Amino acid sequence: MNANFIPQLARIGALAPSADNSQPVRLRWNGQELSLHYAERHAGGGVFDADSHATLMAVGAVLENLDMALAANGVAADWRMGQDGGQPYATLALPRLPARFSAPDGPLLRHTNRLAFRATPLPADLVSQLGLGDDGALRLLVERGQRKRLVRLVRLCSEARFCNHALHDWLFDSLRHTPQQVARGDGLDVDSLGLPPGGRQMLRFISHWPRMAMLNRVGAYKLLALSEVKLIAAAPGLLCVSGGGDRASIIDAGRRMTRAWTALNLQGIAAQPYYVVTDQLNRRRDGTLAAGFDGKMAAVERELAELLGLDRGSMLHMVLRVGYPADPPLRSRRLPLEAVFEDAGAA
Numbered sequence: 001m002n003a004n005f006i007p008q009l010a011r012i013g014a015l016a017p018s019a020d021n022s023q024p025v026r027l028r029w030n031g032q033e034l035s036l037h038y039a040e041r042h043a044g045g046g047v048f049d050a051d052s053h054a055t056l057m058a059v060g061a062v063l064e065n066l067d068m069a070l071a072a073n074g075v076a077a078d079w080r081m082g083q084d085g086g087q088p089y090a091t092l093a094l095p096r097l098p099a100r101f102s103a104p105d106g107p108l109l110r111h112t113n114r115l116a117f118r119a120t121p122l123p124a125d126l127v128s129q130l131g132l133g134d135d136g137a138l139r140l141l142v143e144r145g146q147r148k149r150l151v152r153l154v155r156l157c158s159e160a161r162f163c164n165h166a167l168h169d170w171l172f173d174s175l176r177h178t179p180q181q182v183a184r185g186d187g188l189d190v191d192s193l194g195l196p197p198g199g200r201q202m203l204r205f206i207s208h209w210p211r212m213a214m215l216n217r218v219g220a221y222k223l224l225a226l227s228e229v230k231l232i233a234a235a236p237g238l239l240c241v242s243g244g245g246d247r248a249s250i251i252d253a254g255r256r257m258t259r260a261w262t263a264l265n266l267q268g269i270a271a272q273p274y275y276v277v278t279d280q281l282n283r284r285r286d287g288t289l290a291a292g293f294d295g296k297m298a299a300v301e302r303e304l305a306e307l308l309g310l311d312r313g314s315m316l317h318m319v320l321r322v323g324y325p326a327d328p329p330l331r332s333r334r335l336p337l338e339a340v341f342e343d344a345g346a347a
């Protein structure tokens, strides 16, 4: 048996995307089974817990990366999914392992690009070849009027986001400014954000919540939301991932998002997720919206359902801005393997 197979497999799982690169999961190997668990890592705890939508999307992304790696090595992936609200999220028995591990290209290549994209439209044949047509669960908006409507909703949700104290703290806890902070391997390197000149200073200025709250009284959140939608408004395509809202469906949406994102990156097409619409609508349901936004978010929800033709019980899980990249981005790092993988079988 190849003793390195499982750690190499875990490394591919750990390359999966997560909100603000929070990497909220850990893999455990007991010599026979691999299991996926929640890991509380973020100082701004409580914003995304073990059963939050964002964490379940990341769980789906890790499972998809693992399945791509297992398929590349000819191993069947018959996951046993955990109970609602329980741990682990999923368990996989691996009684026989191949002698060698082959790393799949897709998960190594997939990444977030927060820089501007070219305006070149995506070729229609490629769109249908990638299954990004109009199947409901995965829908690419290319028509200008539809894109404009969605961008407006992103802007309104961004306004609500910039007024939310808990989300403000979460974001600023995620930012990594110095080489030492970046070397930790989690969170967002400010150099990966594609900030305009003066953007770093601006970030520092608004990092103090009482100051931000004061500026919001004179409409700062509206200006920040406007600048937040500049790039998404110019993108040739907006990929919408939707589906059911129960735990299994959210994990599936995380898988679907990762599969499409990986396929796009393999074709040289860049992508950047915009989570703010889903997040604000979830916060409306949980009662954790900033004060004064309930009515606005209810209106966003109605318009979104109409724009995307969402059935009752169906929700938007993610929007991705997609297009041909103008420049390669700075890639996010990952935590050291020992922080995300425990080999209990080796003990």
Ligand SMILES: Cc1cc2nc3c(=O)[nH]c(=O)nc-3n(C[C@H](O)[C@H](O)[C@H](O)COP(=O)(O)O)c2cc1C
Residues within 6 Å of the ligand: 015, 016, 017, 018, 019, 020, 021, 022, 053, 054, 055, 057, 058, 061, 110, 111, 112, 113, 114, 187, 188, 272, 273, 274, 275, 276, 331, 332
């Ligand atoms: C649930 C979820 C929400 C995300 N939201 C955003 C977002 O709103 N804006 C953004 O630029 N990236 C977003 N991302 C991308 C992550 O920041 C990114 O995956 C992470 O930093 C790791 O970088 P990588 O994708 O290049 O590997 C999101 C990812 C996930 C899974």
